[in-house]
Amino acid sequence: MTEAVPKTESPSSAVVVGAGLGGLAAAMRLGAKGYRVTLVDKLDRPGGRGSAIEENGHRFDLGPTIVTVPQVYRALWAACGRDFDTDVDLRPLDPFYEIRWPDGSSFTARGSTKAMVEEVRRLSPGDVAGYKRFLKDAHRRYVVGFEGMVAEPMHRLWSTARVIPEFARLRADRSILGLARARVKDERLRMALSFHPLFIGGDPMHVTSMYALVSHLEKEFGVHYAIGGVQAMADAMANVIRGQGGDIRLETEADEILVENGQTRGLRLASGETLSAPLVVSNADAGHTYSRLLRNAPKRRWSEKKLNGRRWSMGLFVWYFGTRGTRAKWRDVGHHTILSGPRYEGLLRDIFINGRLADDMSLYLHRPSVTDPTVAPPGDDTFYALSPVPHLGHADPVDWEAMRETYRARVATVLEDTLPGFEQHLSAELIFTPEDFRDRYLSPLGCGFSIEPRILQSAWFRPHNVSEEARGLYLVGAGTHPGAGLPGVVSSAEVLAKLVPDAPGVAAPERMAAE
Secondary structure, eight states: OOOOOOOOSOTTEEEEEOOBHHHHHHHHHHHHTTOEEEEEOSSSSTBGGGOEEEETTEEEEOSOOOEEOTHHHHHHHHHTTOOHHHHOOEEEESSOEEEEOTTSOEEEEOSOHHHHHHHHHHHOGGGHHHHHHHHHHHHHHIIIIIIIIITSOOOSHHHHHTTHHHHHHTTTTSBHHHHHHHHOOOHHHHHHHHOGGGGGTOOTTTSBGGGGHHHHHHHHHOEEEETTHHHHHHHHHHHHHHHTTOEEEOSOOEEEEEEETTEEEEEEETTSOEEEOSEEEEOSOHHHIIIIITTTSOOSSOOHHHHHTSOBOOEEEEEEEEETTOTTSOTTOOSEEEEOOSOSHHHHIIIIIIOOOOSSOOEEEEOGGGTOGGGSSTTOEEEEEEEEEOOTTSSSOOOHHHHHHHHHHHHHHHHHTTSTTGGGGEEEEEEEOHHHHHHHHOOGGGOSSSBOOOGGGSGGGSOOSBOSSSBTEEEOSTTSSSOSSHHHHHHHHHHHHHHSOOOTTOOOHHHHHHO
């Protein structure tokens, strides 16, 4: 039990740790329920991994770049009595992205089913029927896995147990790559249909085939980009919170969640100041929450041993760079490009299982300047190149201080085929390795996406939105249900809203609007 702290003066006080998209959404939801919210974050601006850094006129969006399922955000704003589309300029993209392979072939993902079928036909005519079956697979998994589970509390075993018959019928035990193998024969198409879990930290060889639902989400709801980047979305969320009377304290690091007799009593900051509140929501990584922030409280479920026994998502090497006078160059390179390496399954094994930094790689190349002129000076470009790499918890972790420049050179060699001569135009650059994720975001093992979303690390098996370790403690964000990705972390706050009652004695705007 931690030291005693003064009881809070108001039962309607709430503290949120972390101003990532999950924490911002949680603060909005609590504000709509009448709570007086204080939100703290160690960074100098809201957004967490979705924040941005400016360098020499370039704005580098540090994390998520693809916005899907816009109704999730519209529902969040509506719960606060606001209009999302008034606050955020969201632009649909079509094509969504292009995948390029070393043999010179490519696959362009679009919103039209007819266009997608023709892309499959162009690459592998014999796989058209199998692709159409895959689309049906994706829709069925969307109905069960997204509509039925994403925004629903999963802290009771029955919530997960009740869907087991449907999971069995849909062969949820099969991996997403296994499902792709069962539907199409062309190795390139197998990659194109199965790589999506990498965007939320999952190994396509091992995460459940339920993640085929992402293909349905893309086709049904589109792929979007927010002008100003995800940082603009985070800033808009912060404005809603302030409009509700919430207090956002940046450059303020949380040190410990205070617990007395099993009840949350508030938060102690690294400065030594105490914020008293009976309700604390942690948007910090679940691993950091339980191992560090709750270090002096007894653990019934999420002990250090249990956390260490989880499989964690991969790390990320991200090279952010700007180029001068190149806006009209490389006209064949769109907003989102995936440069697939010579190996798929072998590279996945090296990243997730062997923990080996391979010589080859696959890259996600982000070029927002083709859509958003605000990311760079006139005529210039802003990019980032992301390479999945092993996290820092493997037996022989990568020494990134020694390998940083070596790996940068390897990435540059791969990029040269797509952006010939780009290094001659560099005007700004910044590199993040798993060590930066560990230090900047307090991410265990330097992971990019918290606990890997394998089937036995999802829903009830994942750290719950309502904590077992202390009354009044709740979790949102990538490390809890439903998991990583923008729709996931924002939906975790919707789950929170279903678990937390309206503030005592306060007429919540959400309730008044309904009346």
